[in-house]
Each structure stands twice: as structure tokens, then as C-alpha cells.
Amino acid sequence: MCVVRCIEGTARLGMVFRHPGSAADAGTATPGFLLTAMEWYGRQVEQLDAVHSGKVTLTGAGAETPAKRDVLKSAPIHRAGPGATPPRIAALPGGPAG
Template identity: 80%
Template structure:
């Protein structure tokens, strides 16, 4: 059945607008980036990782802005401004490709 197939998406970072440390006591940092969805459909709440990184930090997709509107998903070939939250967000760089982590 198709319902059992985990969703997969990939985001290519076009630019990084800001990286902000999380609230006091939290390890997560918040990165606001302009990305292009290069595979699948990126949805709010999805978890992404950087497959080329040795530590493979994970980032939660907490906001998507598309043409000035908050939306719940970003489809393939579309670009948008996203908020990624997770430890290690300061390591993100232009041209990095983040892949969605499979849900268990």
C-alpha cells in the first residue's frame, strides 16, 4: 500500500538568512534559509539531515514561507523561505542538500 511508504524530500540551501541560538538551556539553534525543494514534497514537521556530515545533525522543518504566505508544504522545483530547528544549524552552508529522515 502506498500509505506505508515513508515520505521523502530533499532541500537544497540557496542562502542562509540567519542562525539564532535557541532559548536559554536548549541545545537547538534556529536557521532561516531560502531553499529549493529538489525531491518530493517537504512538509511542516518533517525531519531533515545532512547526509554528507559525519555527525549527521537533524533539523525539524518548523515554518515554510512561499511568496510571502505561510504554507504547510513545499513541492518539488519550488523555492521558499524555511525555518529549520535543531542542534548544529550553525553548520549549514549554501549548496548543502538536506534529505528527509525516514520516520520510524
């Protein structure tokens, strides 16, 4: 579990996130952090809107590696259309990732 802030867009269950600049951005690897659970003020939720913080569970290869202040960007498969801004989340200090 990691404490994050949604800094852009809306993060939803089932989205895939990665570190910008990773091999996945270059098309040489598959993105690997699947968003499997979200908690907001003690309640399980299905989405986290921009500027809100919550606890999330990421699964997949390297999902335990985000450090505080790392910014994770959603994989291109989640973009709404041409020019749409992909959701981004940032790990916050104080959680297991901090």
C-alpha cells in the same frame, strides 16, 4: 531562516532533515533539523513541492550550519513506503545560509 529549493519530493512542516553522510545516516545519532516554518512568496505554507523555492526555519542542533548548495535529506521516518524517494531540499545562495 534559510532560503531553499525543494529538489525532490514534497517537504512538509514537522519533517526532520539532515546532511546525507552524517552520523545519523550511519544510525549513530538522531537527525537534528526540524522543519518548523515555511514561507512561499510571502505566505506561510505547510508544504513545499519539488522545484519550488521558499524560506524555511530549521531548528535543532546544528540547524544554523547548512551552507549554500548543501543538500538536506529527510529522515527515513518520512518515507512513504518501500522504494519511495525521500524529500530533499537544497540551501540557495542569497539567504541567511548563503
